[in-house]
Amino acid sequence: MENYIISLKDPSGNVGGPKANMDNIKFLKEQMGFKELWLDYGWKDGFWWHHNLWDWINTRIHKYQLSRSVLPKFFKEHPDIDNVVIQYPLYSNKLIKQITDSVHQNSHAKLYFIIHDAEMIRLYADEPKRAQGELDSFNLSDGIIGHNAKMNKFLKEQGVKVPLVDLGIFDYDNPQPLQEYKGYDKSVCYAGNLIDAEFLQDVHPTNRFDLFGPNPAERYNEGLNYKGQFSPTDLPAHMDENFGLVWHGTSVDTCDGVFGRYLKWNNPHKTSLYLSSGLPVIIWDQAALADFVLENGVGITISSLNDLNDKLDALTEEEYRQMHDNVQKVANQMRTGYYITHAMEKMINN
Known part of the structure; x- marks a missing residue:
């Protein structure tokens, strides 16, 4: 079985943002044999917004290259993939549509999402047009792993039609020794x-x-x-x-x-x-x-x-x-x- 996990490259430093993505990659590689596929938008400093016109143009160029050349070529060269997992969001509904088309046109693979943030609940709560765009992206998948039962219930009520599975809680690759019991001091x-x-x-x-x-x-x-x-x-x-x-x-x-x-x-x-x-x-x-x-x-x-x-x-x-x-x-x-x-x-x- 050949499986790939698609993630967005994030150059952030001492912040927790990329940690969950990296841990998912590690565990799915070690436990289930997944291979990783990185998308690079050319972002700087880990920010998804644009500091100036050149940053905006640079990001647009990277997304265009991914959607029109890199991804179609990759899936054409890998027709035997069984499962493709997107760590969501990728901050581009158009790119998700292109990935979906590339997967379904060039392989028999199933396409799943792991949700890190559902913006229709968070940032798009009062923006129905953008929330609908995210909903449309969700329904392009063959299934979604949401955070928990309450998130998945909400997504279903909003119109998500694909199967939903509860993650439960995020894992955490923690190299430090577990804290030993030292008594109760209410700290x-x-x-x-x-x-x-x-x-x-x-x-x-x-x-x-x-x-x-x-x-x-x-x-x-x-x-x-x-x-x-x-x-x-x-x-x-x-x-x-x-x-x-x-x-x-x-x-x-x-x-x-x-x-x-x-x-x-x-x-x-x-x-x-x-x-x-x-x-x-x-x-x-x-x-x-x-x-x-x-x-x-x-x-x-x-x-x-x-x-x-x-x-x-x-x-x-x-x-x-x-x-x-x-x-x-x-x-x-x-x-x-x-x-x-x-x-x-x-x-x-x-």
């Missing part, structure tokens, strides 16, 4: 781009609360400690807290804004960072992944960060120890690609 960490974490200005912890990531504020409240920025593979070695926090937006009362509301449907990758490192999580109770956290006993849910101190005080050391033990199983599964390989096997076998 918390938050990792991410801190420019997007305005809610931290209203957090008043009574226990240690450590922050990791780029763009820290000039000043934080007492108890909030900035610990620096590290690569996605190095960061777990610097986290020794009891919990990792999954939250987004400007408010401590709820997750708000475009990206905060998106938590109701997506699998934030920082959840996988924490769990794969051995840390239980604290997550917004309306987040889609709250179900996974409770079902697997790997953390606690919370409606408002104003309740954080009381929640941590109410938790016994025995209860925390059980959460920590539960995380070990999930972490080991993530580190070996359990979730993406099982979802892919289910999709292909369907």
